Amino acid sequence: MPYVNIRLGGTLTREQKRKIAEEITDTLERIAHKPKSYTYIAFDELPHEQWAIGGKLLDDDE
Template identity: 45%
Template sequence: MPYVSIRVAGKLTKEQKQKIAKGVTDVISEAAGKPKESILLFIDEESRDSIAKGGVLIEDM
């Protein structure tokens, strides 16, 4: 069973999550030859004040 974890800075709408879930599931299914029903996807929304790039918080960029 493939497990996929996606982490994003900030919030996504339900519609965005649905689109990501479908697209990623389709790609993994095709590339790995696994049935879509076996693919488990986690979408983690991280607060923009909890992520830094190059020493600067994302929310300050």
């Protein structure tokens, strides 16, 4: 641990995921003193049709 799960609608590029993983792992090391090698991050990129906010699917807003 820590285990971090990032769930969002749509997709990220590999470069975005790489940078986000790097920064969050760094944040947890600096602030929570968790060694970098312990941090697992899993990204779930969900289609807009699988997310709802305020009772509406994300792609009904599109």
